[in-house]
Amino acid sequence: MTDLAAELQAIAGVKVLAVGDVMLDRYLTGAVERISPEAPIPVLRVLREETALGGAGNVLRNLVALGADPLFCGVIGDDAQGREVQYLVGEALGGGAHLIQDKTVATTVKQRMLSGGQQLLRADWDAGGLPRDQTLETLESFALDLLKQAGALLLSDYGKGVLQAPVLRRLIGAARTAGLPVVVDPKGRDYSRYAGADFVTPNRRELADASGLPTGSDAEVVAAAARVIAEADLGAVLATRSEQGMTLVLGDGEGGVAQVVHLPAEAQEVFDVSGAGDTVVAAFGAGLAGGLSASAAAGLANIAAGVVVAKRGTAVAFSDELLRAGQKARLLGAEAKIADRSAAAAQAGTWQVQGLTVGFTNGCFDILHPGHLHLLRQARAACDRLIVGLNSDASVRRLKGAARPVQDEAARAAVLASLADVDRVVIFGEDTPYDLIGAVGPDLLVKGADYSEAQVVGADLVKARGGKVLLAELKDGHSTTRTLEKLESADSGWEDGR
Template identity: 40%
Template sequence: MIKYFSQLKTKFSKAKILVIGDIILDAYIEGHSNRISPEAPIPIIEANSYRYVPGGAGNVVNNLNALGAKSTLIGLIGKDQEAEILKNIFKKENVSLRGLIKSNRPTTLKTRVIGDNQQLVRIDREETQPANKKEESQILIQIAKLIKKKLCDGIIVSDYAKGVINKNIMKTIIKLAKKEKIAVFVDPKNKDFSIYNGADIIKPNLKEAISASKLSNLDGSDNSTIEKMGKQLLKMSKAKGILISRNKYGLSLIQKNETFHYKTQALEVSDVSGAGDTLTSIFALCASINLPYSICSELSNIGAGLVVQKQGTATISVEELLKQLHKTHAHISKTSSSERNALKQLIDMEKSLGNKIVFTNGCFDLLHVGHVKLLEESKKCGDILIVAINSDKSVKKLKGPQRPLIQENDRARILLGLEAVDYVVIFDEGTPKNLLRLLQPDILVKGGDYSHDQVVGYEIVEKYGGKIKLINLVDGKSTTNTLNKILKNP
């Protein structure tokens, strides 16, 4: 699976993200219930498991670590047992502790009681008053050190409204970050988005977006209403983009001149705890390695869809993310322009990661060893191989009414089963010229039975700086020869 976006894991491992915000300890008491309490009509849980997971800004750090990035955390912790538990967890994960500032307030604790995989109750212990002057000063000193020394590629502000993030701290973060050209990504809880003025991306959930925009009677299903709300929040915050998680309706990225909508990716929801942290972490990490915001949103949406299928506050790995991404996009339908545009976004991502894109096309009807060799040699010309195949309708025009022998979706699936092939796209047109213009591969490959000037689309590819590569075919191997042999020996 690592062949897909082969350099993404490497890029993630080199990224450094500064996380500033409210640190929470999530406690889970898990067990089994088979009787009701005689004291009240509630189940009795026979606890068999106690576990602790960082929550809030701590969960953002956990997500970043799971994806291979390096992170530094700044926030307040108490002088209590829960703070020690958090520090021990962070030490094991190689998270720097220098940004953890001791406070007289208790460490925020959320305890969930789980019976037979069902959350029964959550008990919160917290103090939400703003950080005092001394604590604020210590926070600002740590922020200034890390940003001025350029020890981060991106900054995530995880505001859970527990007292760490205020107007002065946000103003300082954004001022210093802009000076060093470091992007700031905010997961907000404050209803007044002007406090985040100048952030690059603000990621509210639907409830938070509705509250901040002061709109009402929204269920999140209508794209145009979401866009209107996003534009209003853009104006209010002067951000570059508003990323709204819309629960079962997916995710929307609203920018000044562009809007993208993504359908929800979750097949089965187990627990939504921390899904917003996963979404924010993936987006900020992708943006920090200079991926387009549209791709950052796509990957974030997929990641959030995966993490809600897990129990409790959880994370995902790069391999899980890429495996799901490939399931979603490896085979692109010929009929949908939106799916072609999705393929273009993915190929743009590959290019931004430094991967060389190779493109070849054909009918690939009745796959034989000559096809396989062509594809293997094509893949050697670069990093990512796109195979464009003629649709059934297109094949009939080229080969006659008796062809194709294999239906287009079956041909696509067979090709995707080959190690050399990364993407398959079906095209209805007589030639792949439109796809070449859209995707702009680095290398266009055809068989050696063509001359350079016979390769369809060579002028398009060479015009933008691409190259043409001809590969020798295996003698005597063709679909026509194979078919004639079958017909002679019924």
């Protein structure tokens, strides 16, 4: 959560230029209570009508929701729908937007009819006319001027004619010259149109179409992304994969792959995927403009996508929603770290087969204090994965007295599991962790330096397997007992009127 809060702070107020095909999304929501007497079709009794910016306009909306300071360029028709787009853009953004009106095009409208939370039908108004050369020249001029203020360039291509090849080439070239990251939400099969862009963000089907390769598994997605990167002269691919999350594939600049990051899906429930790609582009681009690494920006985009697919329509993700979603994901992740003895032993074996060093330490961890954190940090630094054995409530009472523990085993396990240095927490009921150490079979056993190696429980088991014992440096002045004594003294002072 600390990292996520810092990341959201980093993107607050960043200037991001979005250019592309803007359109209007209209929603008719109502109830279906009968079948039409004219044909075997449902009759929708409309109860509510809503209108929102779509396409590149939805990228704009998401940038605003995330706290960025977007700049915007697009083309609208000389029609009522275009004027509605103009009003909505002004309402969302105020200044910093340039919408060029063109009489040769009609503003695209996508109208969705819904009942009971489900789409019944979508009707599109799309005349298909291309903007005039003069319109594109004007748009390009505005965009190049706004680019001087921006920290990133986002190109939202819906195939409506705004992002034609010459425009793409000049905008991408200008951004590259300025050292700005370029993110493209692509359309069609020929990604060479986006040559020189740093990132493209296709979904799984779009990636399959562009690469001519299957995209079902992790390995297939990586192979397809690598082909697109090499053939289209791109920097990287951020592939959105619905329930399989996202995959970021970074090129090495020589036609190969430098790094792959798989991100699991964040959404707990998918309600509507409309506009989720726009959210990904906005969050990812804002993250890059805010100075985040590509993998950190992709993580931010993944959380944002999980937020919007749980909403109806082309929704947006607000920064406070990302914080709540990140907190929930972290708590779920921490919960997953708490394992029983057999599961922890199996996981340790898997890690060791992968060539990872497994460490183990243990304690009551009744009230977590800096001394505990210092020990855990040293333990984790000395191994690849750290398992913590936690005394059960009953064993703490036997060791510390009837007044302990202050926090029950569930609370103590949850706090430990929330720490980045801890990979697994196992509660054990014995007075010592000897049997647990025998079951887990760690490569490293860590205990405080107030013990000698001969006094460390389980040292013989670990050393017999060729493992090591680490006596960690202690942080003076910190102990649970001392903390409780201070609290009791303070309570006594209050009772005496001090």
